[in-house]
Amino acid sequence: MKILAIVENTFKEAVRDRLLIVLLVIGFIAIASAKIIKPLALGEETKIIKDLGLATITITSVLVAILVGGRLVYKEIEKRTIYIMLAKPVHRFQFIIGKYLGLLLVIFFTMTVMTGGFYLMLYITSTPATYSLLLAIVLSFFELSIITAIALFFSTIATPITASLFTFIIYFISNFTRDLKATAQISPSVIVKGLCNFFYYLLPNLSNFNIRNLVVHNEIINSTTIFLSIIYAVVYSALILCLASIIFQKKDF
Amino acid sequence: MEVAVKTENLYKYYYTGFFTRKIKALENLNLEVNAGEIFGFLGPNGAGKTTTLKILVGLCKPNQGRVWIFDQLSTYVKTRERIGFLPEAPYFYDHLTAEEFLSFCAQLHKLKNRKTAIDSILNLVGLEPARKKPLRFFSRGMLQRIGIGQALISDPELIILDEPMGGLDPIGRKEIRDVIIGLKEKGKTIFFSTHILPDVEMLCDRVGILINGKLVTTGALNKILSESVENIELTIKGLPPEAIVRLQRNTQKTFVAEDKVIFSVSNEEEANFLLQKTQELGGKLVSFIPRRKTLEDHFIREVAKESKTQ
Numbered sequence: 001m002k003i004l005a006i007v008e009n010t011f012k013e014a015v016r017d018r019l020l021i022v023l024l025v026i027g028f029i030a031i032a033s034a035k036i037i038k039p040l041a042l043g044e045e046t047k048i049i050k051d052l053g054l055a056t057i058t059i060t061s062v063l064v065a066i067l068v069g070g071r072l073v074y075k076e077i078e079k080r081t082i083y084i085m086l087a088k089p090v091h092r093f094q095f096i097i098g099k100y101l102g103l104l105l106v107i108f109f110t111m112t113v114m115t116g117g118f119y120l121m122l123y124i125t126s127t128p129a130t131y132s133l134l135l136a137i138v139l140s141f142f143e144l145s146i147i148t149a150i151a152l153f154f155s156t157i158a159t160p161i162t163a164s165l166f167t168f169i170i171y172f173i174s175n176f177t178r179d180l181k182a183t184a185q186i187s188p189s190v191i192v193k194g195l196c197n198f199f200y201y202l203l204p205n206l207s208n209f210n211i212r213n214l215v216v217h218n219e220i221i222n223s224t225t226i227f228l229s230i231i232y233a234v235v236y237s238a239l240i241l242c243l244a245s246i247i248f249q250k251k252d253f
Numbered sequence: 254m255e256v257a258v259k260t261e262n263l264y265k266y267y268y269t270g271f272f273t274r275k276i277k278a279l280e281n282l283n284l285e286v287n288a289g290e291i292f293g294f295l296g297p298n299g300a301g302k303t304t305t306l307k308i309l310v311g312l313c314k315p316n317q318g319r320v321w322i323f324d325q326l327s328t329y330v331k332t333r334e335r336i337g338f339l340p341e342a343p344y345f346y347d348h349l350t351a352e353e354f355l356s357f358c359a360q361l362h363k364l365k366n367r368k369t370a371i372d373s374i375l376n377l378v379g380l381e382p383a384r385k386k387p388l389r390f391f392s393r394g395m396l397q398r399i400g401i402g403q404a405l406i407s408d409p410e411l412i413i414l415d416e417p418m419g420g421l422d423p424i425g426r427k428e429i430r431d432v433i434i435g436l437k438e439k440g441k442t443i444f445f446s447t448h449i450l451p452d453v454e455m456l457c458d459r460v461g462i463l464i465n466g467k468l469v470t471t472g473a474l475n476k477i478l479s480e481s482v483e484n485i486e487l488t489i490k491g492l493p494p495e496a497i498v499r500l501q502r503n504t505q506k507t508f509v510a511e512d513k514v515i516f517s518v519s520n521e522e523e524a525n526f527l528l529q530k531t532q533e534l535g536g537k538l539v540s541f542i543p544r545r546k547t548l549e550d551h552f553i554r555e556v557a558k559e560s561k562t563q
């Protein structure tokens with residue numbers, strides 16, 4: 001119940017924030033732009049509309065996770081609202097989990113609204129809506145569950161700008177972890193090999209969650225990979241949250 | 254008598270500049286607050302008052318020492334079920350209305366009958382008409398009142414208030430004073446820090462003065478003040494002028510006004526002697542007033558004493 005209260009409060013705070021509204025409006029404009037791009041697609045209309053829609057949903061949600069998540073805990077500390085919450089019978093780990101789930105709810109809300117807009121665009125442009133499109137969005141949500149945990153972790157130790165920047169860098173590199181592994185294999189330098197291997201095992205492998213290309217090109221999607229990716233997202237996020245809770249537990253306010 | 258708050262050998266240090274400078278915030282703080290009393294925690298800025306209060310509610314951890322709240326170690330989260338806390342110059346979630354904010358606080362206390370608790374708190378702090386108003390539109394006084402409201406939402410036994418009268422106008426201060434008095438009448442323990450000494454004199458049963466992290470005075474307010482009697486004023490009627498001149502030699506100050514004369518003496522013994530003499534000389538006692546030092550005088554003296562020892 002206490003965690004639910006924190007989830008509800010975090011959600012209300014985010015949806016009443018102008019930042020989320022601005023990001024949603026930009027997202028909708030990007031999805032709607034498919035209508036303008038369509039005549040220029042030269043026979044690739046379906047692919048472009050689907051690609052643009054899926055990319056917009058992911059990018060908007062990533063921005064929400066990084067920008068809102070990056071200031072989630074810091075804002076509570078800076079505005080001293082945390083004094084009110086932690087002086088009540090609330091464990092600090094409950095605060096971290098509540099904040100995390102609250103932000104995840106915001107992302108779910110963002111993705112649902114954006115998906116609504118995307119399906120509307122598919123209908124307007126008479127593009128066939130497939131089940132696999134929804135699967136790609138669901139997998140993006142689990143990818144974002146990891147990003148949200150990382151943003152929250154940085155928010156407990158850094159200012160919003162630093163937290164957002166670090167989260168963005170990690171998001172960027174984590175989409176290329178397979179390249180890190182490949183570099184480690186071919187590099188003659190021991191240092192480069194070591195660093196690439198270190199980051200390969202430390203950072204989340206987000207490329208597992210990207211089935212957008214397969215969906216757009218109507219390729220077969222392996223359900224076991226999807227299931228394992230979801231388990232991976234849950235375990236990785238849980239580990240990050242544990243780390244954030246341990247750091248937060250030691251903090252003086 | 255039940256003890257509501259007990260601190261034992263509390264030490265707190267802060268580190269600045271990459272852990273190179275150690276700043277002492279509290280030094281061997283031993284303090285007891287009895288259940289059912291109003292305890293005023295005084296001290297100049299930076300004395301360590303807020304740090305102490307934060308340790309009591311678990312926002313800060315001491316480097317050494319322990320704290321008990323009603324015989325339970327303060328490190329247990331469960332202890333906070335019995336505490337209501339108002340931080341200094343509080344900020345709240347400005348996206349929430351007063352009602353939503355109190356509901357959120359009630360949920361954190363797992364209150365079952367939230368609606369009744371919210372209604373009664375809004376009435377108590379006089380914010381019923383503003384229940385649907387977002388907190389970002391609240392004035393300073395209204396924020397202080399909703400702050401007190403959230404501290405009281407769970408009907409706690411111990412209420413800890415950090416500068417509850419800070420930044421309030423005289424009417425706002427009176428309203429908060431009335432709330433505090435009402436809480437004491439209900440048997441609650443109130444532990445508050447303040448700079449406003451007249452409020453302490455009006456409200457507190459006991460006070461503690463903290464200077465540079467050390468508790469320099471603690472005790473019943475009337476005892477602290479009675480120990481610091483400055484002089485005694487005797488107002489006498491019906492004394493002939495030659496008697497006034499004779500008695501004047503035994504006093505600190507004499508002031509003649511119409512048919513009355515006011516003698517000022519330094520202690521009770523001199524006052525009794527003077528009283529006996531005036532009666533022998535035909536005078537009548539109108540009033541006998543021991544003039545005490547105010548809490549402010551006592552406070553300033555303690556601060557000056559402590560800074561000399563530094």
